[in-house]
Amino acid sequence: MKRVVLVSTYDLGRQPFGLASPAAWLSRRGDRVRCLDLAVEPLDEEAIRAADCVAFHLPMHTATRLATRMVERVRALNPAARLGFYGLYAAMNERRLRLLGAEFVLGGEFEEELVARIHREGPLSGIEERPGALGEPGGSASGPGAPVPRLSFITPDRGGLPPLSSYAHLHDGSGRIRRVGYTEATRGCKHQCRHCPVVPVYRGRFRVVPRDVVLADIRQQVEAGAEHITFGDPDFLNGVGHALPLVRSLHREHPDLTYDATIKIEHLLHHRQHLATLRETGCVLITSAVESIDDRVLGLLEKGHTRADFHEAVRETRAASITLNPTFVAFTPWISLDGYRELLASIAELDLVESVAPIQLAIRLLIPEGSRLLELAEVRALVEPFDDGLLVYPWKHRDPDVDRLQREAQTLIQEGLRRRENRRRIFARVWELAGRALGRDPGRIPTGRRVGRAPVPFLTEPWYC
Numbered sequence: 001m002k003r004v005v006l007v008s009t010y011d012l013g014r015q016p017f018g019l020a021s022p023a024a025w026l027s028r029r030g031d032r033v034r035c036l037d038l039a040v041e042p043l044d045e046e047a048i049r050a051a052d053c054v055a056f057h058l059p060m061h062t063a064t065r066l067a068t069r070m071v072e073r074v075r076a077l078n079p080a081a082r083l084g085f086y087g088l089y090a091a092m093n094e095r096r097l098r099l100l101g102a103e104f105v106l107g108g109e110f111e112e113e114l115v116a117r118i119h120r121e122g123p124l125s126g127i128e129e130r131p132g133a134l135g136e137p138g139g140s141a142s143g144p145g146a147p148v149p150r151l152s153f154i155t156p157d158r159g160g161l162p163p164l165s166s167y168a169h170l171h172d173g174s175g176r177i178r179r180v181g182y183t184e185a186t187r188g189c190k191h192q193c194r195h196c197p198v199v200p201v202y203r204g205r206f207r208v209v210p211r212d213v214v215l216a217d218i219r220q221q222v223e224a225g226a227e228h229i230t231f232g233d234p235d236f237l238n239g240v241g242h243a244l245p246l247v248r249s250l251h252r253e254h255p256d257l258t259y260d261a262t263i264k265i266e267h268l269l270h271h272r273q274h275l276a277t278l279r280e281t282g283c284v285l286i287t288s289a290v291e292s293i294d295d296r297v298l299g300l301l302e303k304g305h306t307r308a309d310f311h312e313a314v315r316e317t318r319a320a321s322i323t324l325n326p327t328f329v330a331f332t333p334w335i336s337l338d339g340y341r342e343l344l345a346s347i348a349e350l351d352l353v354e355s356v357a358p359i360q361l362a363i364r365l366l367i368p369e370g371s372r373l374l375e376l377a378e379v380r381a382l383v384e385p386f387d388d389g390l391l392v393y394p395w396k397h398r399d400p401d402v403d404r405l406q407r408e409a410q411t412l413i414q415e416g417l418r419r420r421e422n423r424r425r426i427f428a429r430v431w432e433l434a435g436r437a438l439g440r441d442p443g444r445i446p447t448g449r450r451v452g453r454a455p456v457p458f459l460t461e462p463w464y465c
Contacts, residue, residue: 002031002118005051009038009066011059013168013461014182014230015221018057018087020156025111026118027157035160038070040167048077053118058087060197061366064391071100084117086110089391091146091201092370096388107201108188109149148188148202153209155216156183164221168461170228170258172284173323178258180459181226183217185209185246189234191264192372194302195291195329198234200370206238211246215253222254228284229259230459236261237271244277251281260285260325260459265305268313275320283322284457288313290326293346297334300376307346314350323456325355331364331406333382333395340405341434344427344445351448354455357462358417358426362410367393405437 004026008016019035026033034047048054054074056067071083084104085097091107098105104117170178186209188202218229229250236243243261250257261278263286268275278286292298293307305313310326317324330343347356365373368391373379383393397403409430416426428445435442 002026002052003034003050004031004118005034005036005044005047005054007036007038007054007056007067007070008063009056009070010063011037011039011057013039013459014180014232015158015161015164015167016057017156017182017184017232018059020158020161020217021153022055022057022086022111022114023160024154024157025115028154029115029119031118033157033160037162037166038066040162043070043073045077048074048081051078051081053082053084054078055084055086055114055118056090058085058089058093060089061368061391063087064089064093068096068100068391075101082118084114086114088197088201089368092197092368093391095369096391099388107146107148109151109207112149112151146201148205148207150207153213155213155220158217158220158224164225168459170260170285171455171458171460172228172258173455173457175455178227179225180228180230181218181221181224182230182232183214183221184232185211185214185236185243186233186238188238190238191235191266191304192302193289193304194300194372194375195365195367196234196289196372197368199372206234208239208242211242211249214246215249218250218257219253222257227257229257231259231261233262235264235267237263237267237274240267240271240274244274247278247281247283255282258282258284260287260457262287262289264288265290265303265309265313268316269305269309272316275316275322279320279322285323285325285459286317287325287327291329292332292335293343294334294339297332300334301329302372311350314352323355323458324352325357325458326352326360327363328356328360329363329365330361330409331397331402333365333379333397335397335402336399337401337405337434337438340402341438344431344434348427348431348446349448353427353445354423355458356423356427357458358413358423358430359462361427361430362406362413364406365395367395369393401437405434408433408437 006019008019023033058064082103083101085102086106090105094105106113164179170180172178186206188206189198190206192199192204259282265288290310295306367373383395386393431445432442
């Protein structure tokens, strides 16, 4: 029996699946597991001192940077504990994590291997376990491009996590606030968008979680008070033959439960005939990584859609009475001041101001270790050496005014959110800022053709990296 502390530093305001799932595997093995979600609770120093192993879940960039800052404190409390990291960003940042003292670093489909590493006696040999360099065939078992195992999934154990009331909620558009749960029906993704953090680990592969496991996880969250479920799959329609029977079963069991999912623009159009089924089974919100309205940028990112496709997806989701929540990488090396103003105008003309979380208007392209963006010669020529503190390859725009606009937009948005300004007010302020950056009168914000604007559903914790 091992005493294991699993740590999450940030998971988009969700009860961490990345703690609940391995907790179930470890508990089944007979281990004593303590889950710590530092986004909503303080570090339990006594648990750290008593631990045989401390493992951090790193699903995203922000979580990884926060975790690296915690290592020194954990080591000071318990220098003898084994230290490990797992998740998408663990695999991508293995070199840096090893330097921090990690004895093991695991990427996708980590549960079984996590149990094995924790129970392995003697020192872990780390990156030398397999020949070859990180990311190459035969390289580290955890690094980018490593094999993705097929697991026999079990129901996550959420008993040791803070209550759902501690996490993000859904404003459903009718004035009601719903308590939100979270699960995953698939993991990985069959697409290989250049900038996506899933790609270096899964390389176009995805894994299906059995329907009974997903439904059991949702059932326990409903019993704990969940009124809405977020499906956190990189793309919910990667396996449409799995997704549709799942949501039909879900709706039969929980007819009042609503849900949201992430779906590519490409899939929204290819599977448009199924949007009605999604709506009928409780889908109220679809997040889609639009990223840009510039077809050249979309091509460089290999997104699989065009600006026209985005417009069509807006029409299709509206026709199905599902709110589309577009996300953007507003600032890339290829954007211009005029291009940014055009992005804002398009959002307004499509009547999406209420649907776009303000932070999306200031997101800057991240280029982490292993990113497929580094396949592009123009990106390799642009980036500076890897920054171990920021965990990215820094880059500067050829026009300093664009970088200045990004910084000012981010500050303005953060201040607006602190003042609890609504999305329209913050958008108007960003519109004015973009106009000033161009040295011209901002003019009136364009308006779309829709008559009357009902409130749209949105999650209180917006998506970002």
